[in-house]
Amino acid sequence: xxxxxxxxxxxxxxxxxxxxxxxxxxxxxxxxxxxxxxxxxxxxxxxxxxxxxxxxxxxxxxxxxxxxxxxxxxxxxxxxxxxxxxxxxxxxxxxxxxxxxxxxxxxxxxxxxxxxxxxxxxxxxxxxxxxxxxxxxxxxxxxxxxxxxxxxxxxxxxxxxxxxxxxxxxxxxxxxxxxxxxxxxxxxxxxxxxxxxxxxxxxxxxxxxxxxxxxxxxxxxxxxxxxxxxxxxxxxxxxxxxxxxxxxxxxxxxxxxxxxxxxxxx
Numbered sequence: 592x593x594x595x596x597x598x599x600x601x602x603x604x605x606x607x608x609x610x611x612x613x614x615x616x617x618x619x620x621x622x623x624x625x626x627x628x629x630x631x632x633x634x635x636x637x638x639x640x641x642x643x644x645x646x647x648x649x650x651x652x653x654x655x656x657x658x659x660x661x662x663x664x665x666x667x668x669x670x671x672x673x674x675x676x677x678x679x680x681x682x683x684x685x686x687x688x689x690x691x692x693x694x695x696x697x698x699x700x701x702x703x704x705x706x707x708x709x710x711x712x713x714x715x716x717x718x719x720x721x722x723x724x725x726x727x728x729x730x731x732x733x734x735x736x737x738x739x740x741x742x743x744x745x746x747x748x749x750x751x752x753x754x755x756x757x758x759x760x761x762x763x764x765x766x767x768x769x770x771x772x773x774x775x776x777x778x779x780x781x782x783x784x785x786x787x788x789x790x791x792x793x794x795x796x797x798x799x800x801x802x803x804x805x806x807x808x809x810x811x812x813x814x815x816x817x818x819x820x821x822x823x824x825x826x827x828x829x830x831x832x833x834x835x836x837x838x839x840x841x842x843x844x845x846x847x848x849x850x851x852x853x854x855x856x857x
Contacts, residue, residue, distance in 0.1 A: 592854040594847035598634040598675065598836040599627030603657040604641045621664040628670055630840040634694065637661055638677030642698050644731040651682045659690050666691035681706035688714050698723050700750040712758035719763040719795055720750050724771025734771045740783045748790055763834065765795040769803060777803045784830040793833035798823055800838055821846050
């Protein structure tokens with residue numbers, strides 16, 4: 592049984608919803624990235640700007656000062672797995688790619704910065720495009736859809752076409768769980784992941800420690816939601832998902848080791 596690639600989260604921010612401030616220093620972020628790599632991460636996702644609900648934007652210089660030393664430090668420490676830069680700014684993406692990143696993860700799918708597509712196309716690197724309703728400061732203010740699955744599928748289809756027209760060929764899509772969605776919206780998207788896979792590009796899911804899991808289970812603290820995160824991934828294990836973005840890489844491996852063992856036995 593083929594498992595999805597596991598992307599480990601390294602938030603170099605003071606205000607991310609789950610671990611903001613824990614890895615804000617360069618040394619702490621590098622150490623955490625090395626820990627995730629040792630636990631078996633296939634990709635490290637480095638972000639210097641929180642996109643939690645209600646978060647305020649940061650300027651390019653602040654973001655660069657947070658992420659570039661971490662990316663360079665991880666490469667200097669011998670990390671050879673893929674590194675993704677989680678940014679919506681073309682300037683940050685370009686500098687991160689020069690420092691050793693080789694994937695761009697853009698929660699705005701190129702809408703925030705008109706130069707993003709050209710930077711990614713010039714680098715010929717994989718590009719992750721996510722759906723978000725509005726912006727982090729407002730995305731959870733009563734999100735509404737007529738048909739959440741079909742509307743987000745149409746949005747991602749349009750962004751795939753726009754990216755291809757700009758010369759980007761290696762595209763990954765993310766339906767944006769928790770980014771301008773209610774609990775019901777999130778569940779509908781997860782129940783119909785096949786609709787996104789039908790667009791013909793790899794699908795990434797980022798559900799780790801998110802609020803909807805707490806709303807369903809009653810686990811209030813984000814840092815305590817690893818177990819319910821992995822339970823949900825276990826329930827989704829037969830879905831066409833190519834990458835999962837998680838905080839706890841080791842537990843994710845447990846999920847797929849158990850699933851593989853059961854699959855082999857059957």
